[in-house]
Amino acid sequence: MRPLSTKIAAIAPSATIEITEKARKMQAAGMDVISLSIGEPDFPTPEHITDACIDALRRGETHYAPGKGIPALLSAIAEKIEQENNIPCTPDQVMVGCGAKDSIYEACEAVLSPGDEAIILDPSWVSYEPFVQIAGGVPVHHPLNPKNFQVDDTLLEKVTNKTRLVIINTPSNPSGAILNRESLDLVADICHDHDLIAISDEIYEKLTYGKTHLSLGSLPGMAERTITVNGFSKAYAMTGWRLGYAVSSKEIIGYMNRVQQHTISHPTTFAMYGGVAALKGPQQCIEDMRSEFEKRRAFVLRSMDDMGLSYAPADGAFYAYVRVNGNDTEVASRWLEEAHVAVTHGTAFNHPGWIRISYAASMERLEEAMKRISSVL
Structure with missing residues (x-):
């Protein structure tokens, strides 16, 4: 057989x-493994959201839907973006995808031509680089300031005449850091000065602890050149629903829709009715989950302090991003093999020397996990 795609062969699997x-295989073999490696809330989807989906199924909402999403959801998203994110938005500037991940992929395909460079701020989520590569672009990594995980003037050093795109993520996966106004102003200035487009991944915007989230697209002149990506997975515990969205100019959304028309066609029809219920229904469920995450966050950070480990600003999301001595991949492997605690090494995020710990687990499991980690340090 001839070799398969060299493009895909060059892309690393998701760490x-x-x-x-x-971890699941070890659990299936009878081992008591505590998984703190994946970004998934451990809460059930709120009942009013699942009820809306069930009602849609019973009504027969099981057929093809408009490619960009059902009108009710497009309108609900546009309203949310205007009211909460202060970004001017109409329904025809919105496209619903199969999760925020799908929306980011489609954005890269819509924006990048072969050879275009995309700046990725490290530490970075594991899928940004593959998205750029699949779209034919060239990933250019740039480290955030190691003291505060913010953007500084050194970002300018990575801008060339081939640069087309900047990808930011706030609150950050994996660090939990929230980009402040100064950082966002720097990104905006560079985008204006060099005619760049920005993807702003804001999937964790509802999960913040003492800091305020600010959308890049709300800054002067940035609404038209920012692709704001969000979704339902983290805030509403809807990871398995695969429902996210992108907001941008009509032109960019039009290009993204071309990609979607020839790939997924549209998100699952009845799931989108759950999305409407999420945005238009009671929001106390978000605060209930956020409050519980905040308690877990406090416990995990205290545990890190007790172990003498330093960590990044954990101002958002549900991660403790911890500095470790030695090779981070070996440390993560040792924690899994010896302590039976699964975590993600920083090398996966283009940031060696660190470990990401998800505290999206019950307090009981977190307490046991911290004991096990302490025992192998």
């Missing part, structure tokens, strides 16, 4: 999914 699968 977070690989580690999670390894």
Whole structure:
């Protein structure tokens, strides 16, 4: 047989999914493994959201839907973006995808031509680089300031005449850091000065602890050149629903829709009715989950302090991003093999020397996990 795609061969598998699968295999073999490696809330989807989906199924909403999403959901998203994110938005500037991940992939395909460069701020989520590569672009990594995980003037050094795109993520996966106004202003200035487009991944915007989230697209002149990506997975515990969205100019959304028309066609029809219920229904469920995450966060960070480990600003999301001595991949492997605690090594995020610990687990399991980690340090 002839070799398969050299493009796909050059792309690394998802480290977070690989580690999670390894932990599941160990659990299936009878081992008591505590998985703190994947970014998934451990809460059920709120009942009013699942009820809306069930009602849609019973009404027969099981057929093809408009490619960009059902009108009710497009309108609900546009309203949310205007009211909460202060970004001017109409329904025709919105496209619903199969999760925020799908929306980011489609954005890369819509924006990048072969050879275009995309700047990725490290530490970075594991899928940004593969998205750029699949779209034919060239990933250019740039480290955030190691003291505060913010953007500084050194970002300018990575801008060339081939640069087309900047990808930011706030609150950050894996660090939990929230980009402040100064960082966002720097990104905006560079985009204006060099005619760049930005993807702003804001999937964790509802999960913040003492800091305020600000959308890049709300800054002067940035609404038209920012692709704001969000979804339902983290805030509403809807990871398995595969429902996310992108907001941008009509032109960019039009290009993204061309990609979607020839790939997924549209998100699952009845799931989108759950999305409408999520945005238009009671929001107390978000605060209930956020409050519980905040308690777990406090416990995990205290545990890190007790172990003498330093960590990044954990101002958002549900991760403790911890500095470790030695090779981070070996440390993560040792924690899994000896302590039976699954975590994600920083090398997966283009940031060696660190470990990402998800505290999206019950307090009981977190307490046991911290004891096990302490025992192998």
